[in-house]
Amino acid sequence: MTDYVTVSRDGDIAIVTLDNPPVNSLSHHLRKPLNEALLKLRDDASVRGVVLACAGRTFVAGADITEFGTPKATASPNLRELIVTLESFAKPTMAAIHGTAFGGGLELAMGCHFRVADPNAKFGLPEVKLGILPGAGGTVRLPRLIGPEKALKVIVSGNPIGAKEALAEGLVEAIYESDLVANAVKFVREKASSDAPLIAVRDREDRIASARADLPGFEAKAAELLKKSRGLDAPKRCVDAVRNSVTMPFDEALTTERKYFVELVEGDQSRAQRHLFFAQREAAKVAGVGPDVKPRQVKRAGIIGAGTMGGGIAMSFLNGGIPVTILEMTQEALDRGTANMAKNYDISVRRGSLTEEAKAKRMGLLKGTTDYADLGDCDLIVEAVFEEMAVKKEVFGNLDRVAKAGAILASNTSYLDVNEIAASTSRPSDVLGLHFFSPANVMKLLEIVRGEKTAPDVLATALDVAKRIAKVPVVVGVCHGFVGNRMLAARSAELEDLLLEGATPQQVDKVFTDFGWPMGPFAMGDLAGLDIGWRNRKSLGKTAAIGDALCEQGRFGQKTGKGYYIYEAGSRTPKPDPEVEALIEEKAREKGVNRREISADEIAERTMYPMVNEGAKILEEGIAARSSDVDIVWINGYGFPVGKGGPMFWAELEGLGRIVDRLEYWHGRTGKDVFAPAPLLKRAASEGTGFTALPKGKAA
Numbered sequence: 001m002t003d004y005v006t007v008s009r010d011g012d013i014a015i016v017t018l019d020n021p022p023v024n025s026l027s028h029h030l031r032k033p034l035n036e037a038l039l040k041l042r043d044d045a046s047v048r049g050v051v052l053a054c055a056g057r058t059f060v061a062g063a064d065i066t067e068f069g070t071p072k073a074t075a076s077p078n079l080r081e082l083i084v085t086l087e088s089f090a091k092p093t094m095a096a097i098h099g100t101a102f103g104g105g106l107e108l109a110m111g112c113h114f115r116v117a118d119p120n121a122k123f124g125l126p127e128v129k130l131g132i133l134p135g136a137g138g139t140v141r142l143p144r145l146i147g148p149e150k151a152l153k154v155i156v157s158g159n160p161i162g163a164k165e166a167l168a169e170g171l172v173e174a175i176y177e178s179d180l181v182a183n184a185v186k187f188v189r190e191k192a193s194s195d196a197p198l199i200a201v202r203d204r205e206d207r208i209a210s211a212r213a214d215l216p217g218f219e220a221k222a223a224e225l226l227k228k229s230r231g232l233d234a235p236k237r238c239v240d241a242v243r244n245s246v247t248m249p250f251d252e253a254l255t256t257e258r259k260y261f262v263e264l265v266e267g268d269q270s271r272a273q274r275h276l277f278f279a280q281r282e283a284a285k286v287a288g289v290g291p292d293v294k295p296r297q298v299k300r301a302g303i304i305g306a307g308t309m310g311g312g313i314a315m316s317f318l319n320g321g322i323p324v325t326i327l328e329m330t331q332e333a334l335d336r337g338t339a340n341m342a343k344n345y346d347i348s349v350r351r352g353s354l355t356e357e358a359k360a361k362r363m364g365l366l367k368g369t370t371d372y373a374d375l376g377d378c379d380l381i382v383e384a385v386f387e388e389m390a391v392k393k394e395v396f397g398n399l400d401r402v403a404k405a406g407a408i409l410a411s412n413t414s415y416l417d418v419n420e421i422a423a424s425t426s427r428p429s430d431v432l433g434l435h436f437f438s439p440a441n442v443m444k445l446l447e448i449v450r451g452e453k454t455a456p457d458v459l460a461t462a463l464d465v466a467k468r469i470a471k472v473p474v475v476v477g478v479c480h481g482f483v484g485n486r487m488l489a490a491r492s493a494e495l496e497d498l499l500l501e502g503a504t505p506q507q508v509d510k511v512f513t514d515f516g517w518p519m520g521p522f523a524m525g526d527l528a529g530l531d532i533g534w535r536n537r538k539s540l541g542k543t544a545a546i547g548d549a550l551c552e553q554g555r556f557g558q559k560t561g562k563g564y565y566i567y568e569a570g571s572r573t574p575k576p577d578p579e580v581e582a583l584i585e586e587k588a589r590e591k592g593v594n595r596r597e598i599s600a601d602e603i604a605e606r607t608m609y610p611m612v613n614e615g616a617k618i619l620e621e622g623i624a625a626r627s628s629d630v631d632i633v634w635i636n637g638y639g640f641p642v643g644k645g646g647p648m649f650w651a652e653l654e655g656l657g658r659i660v661d662r663l664e665y666w667h668g669r670t671g672k673d674v675f676a677p678a679p680l681l682k683r684a685a686s687e688g689t690g691f692t693a694l695p696k697g698k699a700a
């Protein structure tokens, strides 16, 4: 039990220290004593100023999200009442900020007259990422401190700004390299002795007045920011609330902000996004890999293969500050690969998201070689070679020979059996899969494939490295395609037949984009390259009448200017192609398929429901430990719309009973296995428990 709030004195200045591990979130058990302490200090004539600080690793990181949906969230004193108490002070108040002043934490700090910070502090209002908006005055106070346009960017993106930017924009008064609280006390004492009037943030109008003069500029900025948040309600409400801070009196804007907050927090989108917040943290908690299992040290990584995947994986490590030795078979391939990596960094520099010196620093951590022996000092080696078992086994044979004792050997395979790869070495307990998603330096998901013999500390090391290279890890078991690609196969199984039976590529893709996917399966195929699937089918002795015909005509997608769609010179925008529709009709005739009108519901039922069904089978087999792990895979690896919480969370919203009924209908009509409802899905539907109530498994 900690003292959540302690009050100490430095002469005539009071220091109020909050202590609510792990991130000082504003739980009710913290709010109550804090409000009581502040009221006492406000009326204590011996106190001439107050500094608000936090113990532990960070200033207040926000409201306590675990209280949402419970009476505690709004129990008095709520956060808005706390801020009113702060703003009723006639003496200077200051927040001394270290770590991350996020959400309600930043709102609390803006209830103070002043804010100071340490150089590494971060400031943000990430509520939009939880499907809500700042609900304690953030949308009306932040514009008064840094201007509505800047505030709009912070609130709509949900991304933090650093201390330097906060100082430059006027969010903080000073940055102190050391002795943050002592310097804050000095600052407050000077203010208490000054004749200058104390102006609460709510009463600062200068930044608002100038914005009022240029509302069209504000609207243009808002429209630009909203482009990236298709289908989500919260970003739009964030814009409305910041606009209100400019066009409405403070109290009216504050009341309206509250109305928006209540509307959003009770909606499915926010429930979905809050589910994902905790699901991502849950996914990093792996059975048998508790805090007692220490990760191995990874000072240097080895990457085998400098192609698209190998180069992207190498960049992920370099971005995390981990030195890399990258190996190719020939100097020419090595030079081409490293040149591609430099080119990718140049694009980021041109975009302004990377500085030249940061690029140079990262490339300076890279060593290239064509000699396996040079991998001898690597602590972790990831192969990204051709997706063929024989090739993988040859590579691991070489690694077994040259890698030092204790080095972790990882395969980036998308489908193949990691146990079989591990068995081809003398050190199977040091082997696992690290499945990155293309482009590997961009996509957040990392499927950590746990082999039967993978040692716990090897998994702990993979989880630790994932955090260092800013990936979102999910531990999965061994099966064809693990979690993501196995479910993708189920989602794709009906695509050819849907075209033959009457749908067009653009009609199917529209069902997906209307659902919130960034693009539909056919546009995605054209982007990735249809020849990949074609080669995969041929290796498995499978055929796809339309997909094969397109590839036989050299229509591989965007890279050839034609695939399911046409891509006019240099454009990446898919345009429907009458030739493709004629090809589909011809193939349907050849197969004696009578084409018919196909509804959007049918398309969804024959693609997304089998995907959920496969997810249930994956849970049954223990390939994923939790349904929320499956959600995290799809959000971070395939662009599943965050407002729907991932396939398993969405399925519960959709109704598991309805999904079972429709799967049974299509199974009866077609006899196809992909529609046979998984027993676990039927049980979750009949017991009405949903997936989340099922016992938590351990990824096999």
Ligand code: T1G
Pocket (backbone or CB within 6 Å): 022, 023, 025, 058, 061, 062, 063, 064, 065, 066, 079, 100, 102, 103, 104, 105, 107, 126, 127, 130, 133, 134, 135, 136, 138, 278, 281, 282
């Ligand atoms: N409430 C409850 N628990 C939280 C929490 C929060 N706000 N933030 C983190 N945790 C838990 C988290 O689940 C994990 O628990 C542990 O703390 C460590 O977190 C009115 C309504 C601060 C940058 O959205 O961004 O304020 O797994 O693993 O990587 O307008 O946590 O250990 O049991 O993430 O060092 C707005 C969310 C809330 C910030 C630290 N604030 N948190 O990252 O640790 S809404 C946020 C973060 C709000 C107001 C509105 C990060 C972090 P466990 P962690 P980390």
